[in-house]
Amino acid sequence: MxxxxxxxxxxxxxxxxxxxxxxxxxxxxxxxxxxxxxxxxxxxxxxxxxxxxxxxxxxxxxxxxxxxxxxxxRAPRERHVLPRTLTPTAVPGPLGLTPAGSLVSVEAESTAKVPAPAPIATRLGIKEGELCVRTDYEVLADLRCVLTATSWEPYALTKGTPVVLPEGGPLAGRGVTERMGQIGLTVTRVTEVPRPVQLERETAQLLGTTPGAQAISIERTHYETGGRPVETADILVSAERWDITYDIPLDPVPRT
Incomplete structure (x- = not known):
């Protein structure tokens, strides 16, 4: 039966x-x-x-x-490019992903002293429950939400400094590399792990699609010179309308 x-x-x-x-x-x-x-x-x-x-x-x-x-x-949706540049000085905004040819705005809300969940603590190399600054992002292109992200930074790194809130203070919205440099930490490496996921109802509605639709989740972590993680984030992009393209600069190889 x-x-x-x-x-x-x-x-x-x-x-x-x-x-x-x-x-x-x-x-x-x-x-x-x-x-x-x-x-x-x-x-x-x-x-x-x-x-x-x-x-x-x-x-x-x-x-x-x-x-x-x-x-x-549903009518077929036109696909658009979401460029990701890996040149540190050219990273546009805090997430390094900006839709081309669109009127872009970023909505962000930071909360200090949030206990780190176990998976986040592992990624940051800290103990579960240690305090972090959590920032939730929504990136809008032409007033439509393109991607969401949740970023975590160890509160012990930035407490008492002008950059404790990623979207507040003199370097608001300038990105992890520049903000950490302001307090003497040199970011030298970023890892990104893309994974396919299916959207839950609430997130699907936010991204203008249906529950269960395909999306790309990018687990991103910034490391300073000594190898210590200084920030980690989960970035979520609908795969229905956006192609994430990576622009990776290479040093020219001299002829012999």
Whole structure:
């Protein structure tokens, strides 16, 4: 029985994909309601719900609430470039990722003396629960949220200095390298670990997409000369509309 139910929602999901691919349901088409689809495919309404959720997560459909509510075929979205330059003097803003050709703004909120969760403490080389400065970012391009980030810095490094709050003081928004240099710490290395993830509902709504949609999570950590981590962050970018491109400068090799 369970196998038949599973086959049922997979069959309905594939039928929805096929109608979209064949143009039978063009962009903007409103799907029939659940009872209608259940009757058409000879399945229960719960099976239809499961099928629609699968195709929603794949980004082929979008759902709206309130007036005009329903589930619609999503129009293909134009992809844009999100450049990432690795030249320290050219890093634009605190996150090093800025959409090209857009009106960009950054919203940030810092909180001092936040106990470090275990994973963050490990990345910063400190004990779990040690105090940090946490900063939450939203980067907007043309008033739409492009990416979110959460940055952590050990409070012991910056307490009592003008740069204790990344988005406050004389170097607000100038980036980790410049701010740490102000207090005598030379940042010489950054590691970044990109991973594919699926968006949870709250974050998906913030990034203007659907729950379960694909995203890129970048785990970034800055290190000073002695190898000590001075900052770590989790940056989240929707993979639906943005291609992250890395520009890596190379030293020319002299001819022999």
């Amino acid at each position: 369970a196998d038949r139910q599973e086959a049922g929602y997979l069959r309905v999901a594939q039928a929805i994909r096929d109608r979209i691919a064949d143009g039978i349901w063009p962009p903007g088409h409103k799907l029939p309601n659940r009872p209608t689809l259940a009757d058409e495919f000879g399945v229960g309404e719960n099976t239809v719900r499961q099928a629609v959720e699968i195709v929603l997560a794949e980004g082929l459909l979008e759902s709206f609430r309130g007036r005009g509510r329903g589930t619609f075929v």
